[in-house]
Amino acid sequence: MMDIALIFVQLFWVFFLIGIFTFGGGYAMLSLIQTQVVTAHHWISESTFTNIVAISQMTPGPIGVNCATYTGYEVLVSAGASHATAVIGSAVATFALILPSFFIVLAMVKFYQKFIGNSLFDGVMSWLRPAVTGLIGAAAIILITDVSWAGIPGLSLPRFSIIRDNFIDWKSWALFAAAMVASMKFKVSPIAIIVAGGILGLLLY
Amino acid sequence: MTSLIQIITVFAKIGAFTIGGGYAMIPLIEAEMGKRGWISEEELPDIIALAQSAPGVLAVNVAIFAGYKLRGVKGSIAATFGTVLPSFLIILAIAMFMTNFQDNPIVIRIFNGIRPVVISLIAVPMINMARKNNRTWWAWLITTATLLAVALLKISPIYILIVIMVLAFAATWYKEKKEGLR
Numbered sequence: 384m385m386d387i388a389l390i391f392v393q394l395f396w397v398f399f400l401i402g403i404f405t406f407g408g409g410y411a412m413l414s415l416i417q418t419q420v421v422t423a424h425h426w427i428s429e430s431t432f433t434n435i436v437a438i439s440q441m442t443p444g445p446i447g448v449n450c451a452t453y454t455g456y457e458v459l460v461s462a463g464a465s466h467a468t469a470v471i472g473s474a475v476a477t478f479a480l481i482l483p484s485f486f487i488v489l490a491m492v493k494f495y496q497k498f499i500g501n502s503l504f505d506g507v508m509s510w511l512r513p514a515v516t517g518l519i520g521a522a523a524i525i526l527i528t529d530v531s532w533a534g535i536p537g538l539s540l541p542r543f544s545i546i547r548d549n550f551i552d553w554k555s556w557a558l559f560a561a562a563m564v565a566s567m568k569f570k571v572s573p574i575a576i577i578v579a580g581g582i583l584g585l586l587l588y
Numbered sequence: 589m590t591s592l593i594q595i596i597t598v599f600a601k602i603g604a605f606t607i608g609g610g611y612a613m614i615p616l617i618e619a620e621m622g623k624r625g626w627i628s629e630e631e632l633p634d635i636i637a638l639a640q641s642a643p644g645v646l647a648v649n650v651a652i653f654a655g656y657k658l659r660g661v662k663g664s665i666a667a668t669f670g671t672v673l674p675s676f677l678i679i680l681a682i683a684m685f686m687t688n689f690q691d692n693p694i695v696i697r698i699f700n701g702i703r704p705v706v707i708s709l710i711a712v713p714m715i716n717m718a719r720k721n722n723r724t725w726w727a728w729l730i731t732t733a734t735l736l737a738v739a740l741l742k743i744s745p746i747y748i749l750i751v752i753m754v755l756a757f758a759a760t761w762y763k764e765k766k767e768g769l770r
Contacts, residue, residue: 402644406746412645437690438682441699443604444675445613445647452679466684473680481668484644488652489664491638502769506760507753512633512717513727514752517734518640519714522611524739526707532740541740548703555704562708566615573615573709574605577702584701585694 387464391475393424394458398451398479405447412447413439416454426458451476554587590626590658592666598624599651599670606671608706610646615709617650618716626658629720632713641749647671 397419405412413436421432435457439449455476459469498504524530526549532541550556558580565571565579602620606613614636621627627635639649648668655667682689689695722728730752737743 404643405645406643406744434687434690438679440608441690441695442675442678442682443607444672444678445603445606445645446609447645448648448672449675449679452676453683456680456683469683470680473676473683477672477676481644481648481672484642484649485652485664485668487642487644488639488649489656489661491642492653492656495634495638502764503757503760506763507756508634508637509727510730510752510756510759511637511749512721513730514734514749515633515636515640516714516717516722517731518738518745518748519611519614519636519710519717520731520735521738521745522609523707523711523714524735526608526710530740549707550704551700555700558701559704559708562705563712566709566712567715573619574601576705576709577605577607580701580705581698582701584699585697588697588700 387459387462387468390426390458390462390464391472394455394472395475395479397424398455398476399482401451402480402483413450416450420454420458427454427461431457431461447480448477451480551588558583590663592659592662595655595658595663595666596670596673599655599667600673602651603647603671604674606647607702610650611710612706613647613650614713617654618713621654627654629716631657633717633721637749640745 398416401412401415401419405415417432420426421429427435432454435450435453439446439453442449452473455473456469458476459472460466464472499508526546528543528545530541530543532539550559562576562580565576566573598620602613602616605616614632617627617635618629618632622629635650635653638653639646642649648671651667651671652664655663655665657663659666686692718728718731722731734748734752737748738745
């Protein structure tokens with residue numbers, strides 16, 4: 384029983400730190416979770432973690448949150464705790480992961496509301512907005528193709544290889560194009576498009 | 589005033605359909621918050637810029653910011669709770685009852701259809717935002733440079749945002765000084 388209590392404290396602390404030190408989204412977070420949970424604490428095995436990552440990517444919800452929820456559960460089950468206790472482990476890991484962002488983002492929102500309208504702040508935001516637009520575009524491109532660029536600009540061209548996991552065959556491209564048209568031209572809601580994508584996937588593959 | 593229950597419900601809907609990382613949340617935020625008048629096309633990039641600059645999960649950071657706009661700290665808590673709830677329940681169900689979820693042939697087929705569609709949906713807000721907000725050649729240059737730096741050179745977004753913040757601060761300061769405002 385003492386061991387389980389200790390695991391709860393450690394679980395909270397590990398995910399709290401991960402919440403503070405992850406910049407740059409879910410994938411950066413996965414490797415940090417792996418280092419802590421598999422390598423440093425030996426709470427779960429490498430193969431269990433690989434499964435957790437696969438499931439986190441496939442299920443709805445932010446990848447980092449999914450991974451924390453699943454890991455929290457598995458750690459407690461591996462330590463011999465009951466399923467009910469393991470559910471609390473999930474909650475602890477997820478809560479700890481979110482907690483630091485909560486305070487940091489709230490502080491940033493207050494800062495934002497205080498300075499919006501200030502000419503210097505507005506100047507900075509007027510550069511950040513188009514940058515964010517570029518970030519979103521890059522996020523889409525990275526999911527379509529992997530770009531490798533070995534060499535000096537101008538001397539060698541970047542090489543593109545399509546991400547086969549996401550674009551299996553021509554049907555994937557048809558779905559991609561259909562979703563684009565449905566959203567841009569016919570203003571169909573993203574939720575309806577995702578549901579339709581799932582149904583068509585079931586029928587086509 | 590927007591009720592907390594309504595915030596939880598809308599964000600649970602958004603959370604349930606955020607498939608494949610934080611950026612997949614953006615089209616949902618744009619549509620679900622936009623149609624309720626909770627957010628404008630001009631505010632969307634501000635929320636994402638701030639969420640991306642803070643540590644942690646991007647989608648959660650967006651929820652904290654967007655929730656705060658609606659009902660302050662309570663709104664933040666409601667939006668975060670809503671965003672996390674569906675994934676929490678789904679993951680627990682999988683962990684308890686279907687550990688070979690990712691090998692299930694029906695699941696694989698469904699997700700083969702969802703993945704390309706989600707990528708398309710991520711590209712759409714980029715196009716909308718560029719059309720609404722990029723009014724100068726300078727803005728287009730920043731968008732293009734950021735896109736290439738991340739996609740081609742694989743530089744982490746946070747470093748790009750920091751560099752742009754510093755440059756923008758210096759440029760704005762210099763401009764105001766030259767115009768005698770400072």
